[in-house]
Amino acid sequence: MPQSPVLRAAYRARAAAADLAPLPRAAKDDVLLAIADALEVRTREIVEANAEDVAKAEEAGTSEAIIDRLTLTPERVRAIAADVRDVVRLPDPVGEVVRGSTLPNGLELRQVRVPLGVVGIIYEGRPNVTVDAAALCLKSGNAVLLRGSSSAYKSNVALVTVLRDAVGGAGLPADAVQLVPGESRESALELMRARGQVDVLIPRGGAGLIRTVVEQSTVPVIETGTGNCHVYVDEHADVDLAVDLLVNSKAQRPSVCNAAETVLVHQAVADAFLPRALRALKEAGVTVHGDEAWAKAGAAAGVEVVPVTMDDWDTEYLSYDIAAGVVPSLDYAVQHIRTWSSGHTEAIVTRDTAAARRFVAHVDSAAVMVNASTRFTDGAEFGFGAEIGISTQKLHARGPMGLPELTSTKYVVTGDGHLKGGPIP
Amino acid sequence: MPQSPVLRAAYRARAAAADLAPLPRAAKDDVLLAIADALEVRTREIVEANAEDVAKAEEAGTSEAIIDRLTLTPERVRAIAADVRDVVRLPDPVGEVVRGSTLPNGLELRQVRVPLGVVGIIYEGRPNVTVDAAALCLKSGNAVLLRGSSSAYKSNVALVTVLRDAVGGAGLPADAVQLVPGESRESALELMRARGQVDVLIPRGGAGLIRTVVEQSTVPVIETGTGNCHVYVDEHADVDLAVDLLVNSKAQRPSVCNAAETVLVHQAVADAFLPRALRALKEAGVTVHGDEAWAKAGAAAGVEVVPVTMDDWDTEYLSYDIAAGVVPSLDYAVQHIRTWSSGHTEAIVTRDTAAARRFVAHVDSAAVMVNASTRFTDGAEFGFGAEIGISTQKLHARGPMGLPELTSTKYVVTGDGHLKGGPIP
Structure with a gap:
């Protein structure tokens, strides 16, 4: 086990990802429904934790627009739960055969969608992103490491507690959803350098945040959001x-x-x-x-x-x-x-x-x-149901990113004892 | 124009890429045929330049296996030209409609393959990679920046001269194919930091080379090749x-x-x-x-x-x-x-x-x-015709990378004056 709390979280996320990857759609949808229910049942503790963040932001003289984005009301928590139920209705990208053929020697070749593995999300003070991102990652079979703003820390702790309880309650590893430990800049940097443990980082927020992640990260990054x-x-x-x-x-x-x-x-x-x-x-x-x-x-x-x-x-x-x-x-x-x-x-x-x-x-x-x-230009308008962001880079995903963009592929090749350079069996 | 020779090369590559992107297949195939012909006509100057690299490697006591990989004979140049003609026969990935639908409001949505733009290749002492990589990049509408080993520098200069003459002779910008100026480590590092100018870097070579590129690069990287x-x-x-x-x-x-x-x-x-x-x-x-x-x-x-x-x-x-x-x-x-x-x-x-x-x-x-x-596990065996490498990462491409993996996509949305939130026209 690695020493640093961030790397330990990533290590546990990898183990959870291995359990999530082969899950059929029904198992993942059950978890999402449990999450939506739990958000509604435990709205009070979420709103109370959020009130502490809001009070702190008001004391600090934060602008009204930013406080509005930070604030969770019972109605907003219900809307977040409804969004999770919308994700349940989306098709599961995992297992889709992207291409396939029978090769001249009789080998059967299939390229199949598989989860990316561990997805890191670095974002600013919108607590709804915590649940949205977790729901999309779980549906696509990925474990998620959430690194929100310190301004929303108590809200995120409350939300992630609810999420983890629901995931664990459904018999899946709770470590599939984790808040990155620590509120410091160093913990974010550690996440950005966890290449090999984290498969992709998606920054969601302003241009400054995105520039930092792009420059500091050795983990592959998907740039999102800036729209001139x-x-x-x-x-x-x-x-x-x-x-x-x-x-x-x-x-x-x-x-x-x-x-x-x-x-x-x-x-x-x-x-x-x-x-x-x-x-x-x-x-x-x-x-x-x-x-x-x-x-x-x-x-x-x-x-x-x-x-x-x-x-x-x-x-x-x-x-x-x-x-x-x-x-x-x-x-x-x-x-x-x-x-x-x-x-x-x-x-x-x-x-x-x-x-x-x-x-x-x-x-x-x-x-x-x-x-x-x-x-x-929007995932919902394009019919993707939900989006994790809008990619402005060319590699892997470009434009609104739905569930398929949270997957990779794997080639599965089936033969009868085929040898390279050998006779066709 | 930027000051550094490497960034100037990248800047010219971007301009060339803009000209290449909309080219129809026929124009690109004509260039490739011109390249194949030129390689055969100018075999002598290529082999002579290569002999200088080989002599230097022999003096330095380089191992026989490495000298063998470095060596170009007239037969090997002919084989390289034949490989270019094989790329001519492959379908053009650019313009392929990956998905498309008519949205509920009547907007027509199409996701279309487009070139990545500028592709950087960092590789070791195999001069055949110079031509292979250039041919695959040109066919997929990309400009290419080639950064080979200093041990093959004279061979690469000779090959790239032939390639550029053929590209220019066909009326396209010669800067679509460039050798990265300078043989120093610094010039390679500059290429790795040219984010925004270079769209992707593909290292081809040993584990050490790949690790360096992954760690140093701010340009998105596709990891290739290590196979345990x-x-x-x-x-x-x-x-x-x-x-x-x-x-x-x-x-x-x-x-x-x-x-x-x-x-x-x-x-x-x-x-x-x-x-x-x-x-x-x-x-x-x-x-x-x-x-x-x-x-x-x-x-x-x-x-x-x-x-x-x-x-x-x-x-x-x-x-x-x-x-x-x-x-x-x-x-x-x-x-x-x-x-x-x-x-x-x-x-x-x-x-x-x-x-x-x-x-x-x-x-x-x-x-x-x-x-x-x-x-x-091989692009030729999988029926992809040619491969630029075998990706062992999960983002963008995984496994043998053919021409489609050298492309991105673009959403094209066509309407009749559709307004968000407005009536359907």
Whole structure:
């Protein structure tokens, strides 16, 4: 057994993962139902523990938005339990045969989905992530190491206690769900260096957290979440539709990663589009950070336009702000997007099939929308049922990550005593 | 433009990758055919450059096996060109629709294969890897940064010159294929830290090289190659078949990663199996490093058995040696394998379907063989045509990696002006 508490937790998680991997769906669904029931039965102890975290955050003068994300009410605990029951209804990815064939020598080859093993989640002060992540990991046969924010420590301890009791009560190893011991930065670093013990780390939170994990981790990481998303209004766009789509992409819920942060407009359609877009954005409460063309249109329309800077092109506002430029061509828009995008979601508005094909082919992001709002990049919208995050990297998973993205595969090869270089048996 | 030569190369590779990504198959196949032709036409300059590397290696007293791997003859260059033509015949993974559906709101969702972008290969003194890796990367629409061994530097310069001339001659950016500038350790380290510029690093070589890349790299890495493979002879094994399968797994070509390194035998079949296995292994030139049961059987059969140590269980011999133990049960064998295996390939020999199912379910390796030699874990044997390596990690790719494993995916979503939360258009 290793000395450090974090490595000991990882070691126990590995042992639990070995027990979880071969479980059939029914056994995993039973555990999830037991968890949902236990959350409801033990709501009071969860809410009481959470109240201590909230009181501490209020004393520390934490902002209202962050306290809101931290707070658990009986209604919210019920909603979390309902989310767990939704995971029960999702198909089990484990055991799916991804490809298979009979080889020329008669060997039967099958590539089968298997759990990843031990999944580490590093996240910030949202206690609902504790349960969501555990439910998705258990359903996909993985053990999970949860490393939440110290601001939610008491809430997480209470939630993980309920989870572990339910897992243990169902006859499975409680160590399939563990809170990483210690609230210190060192314990997070230890988790990031536990290569060989932890199969993947998924950071969920702000850009700073994700950068730290990517730089420090020797465990493979899946980057999630940063969304500097673009809407490009093509010269062949329907202007009305483009205005609606821009406002929806930006303002329907600006605080999330799939909200638009930049709009680029083909110069051929600028005269028609800019005045109407400015009025509609103003009505939606959005401040435009625009280039000269936007500034001029703003002056003419009586709408204030803040001068755009290089920093604006690089910014994920997550607020009622948008960077705005006019471009001479679709290719110029693509080049701008390739330069500044975080690779999450970009949309084109056009009636021209050739323009749509060219945009889709040349933009290199997790999701490309043609005449649809950027806000649709989402596991639930895509029909995946639940998501553990939205990957903005290219390896293993890209875009919304559902249950299949929490699996690996294994080749199973069956023969009759087949020898390499030998006769076919 | 960045200051460092390595980062400048990565920057140019990114630009080239943007041009390669949307290319149709025909354009990529034409480049590969031009490369194959150029390799044959310019064989002389390649072999001459290689002769300088070989002379230097001979002066340095390099072992014959390593010099053999380094050496290029006109025949070997022709074989390399033939391998490139084989890649032409493989289907293009780019553009494959991996999944797709029409969402309830009418949005059309497609998940499409796209190139990874810039692939870095760090490898040792085999100049054929230079061309193999470049061909596979180009076919899958990726730019490639090649970082070979300094012992093959002149050969690699000559080969990459031929490759770049052929790529440029076909009207594509020559920077799609680049040798990483500099032979120093620092240049390799810079490549490993070029996260954001390089999409994935694939080390090909010995365990030391792979460990360094895994530990130093901030670029995502795919671990390849280490194979501490096991053969388990079950109590329900056909003894004749088990002996043949063990000898084939161990001795058919001991220097490769899918050769067996340990045999575990169920005690119920040990009396029947051990004497015959010992004689067959001796005949094949294999030294057995055995536990007490094997030692006793060796003494009785007049075959020398070296006492096995903990280190032996952990060793990828790549030679005519095998570690050997007798185990009380299938579960004990599985536990041994989970403890010591590198996660490459394990085989069970049994006539019992329940034992086969249990072994397959509980062994956590890239490939599990039932009554087949471990030697079959191979891209060519699996029908993938060519392989860039055999991944022993769980993220992104596991087992033999063909062209699809050199791709990512992108979601393309097409609508008629769909707004989140809005009416269906």
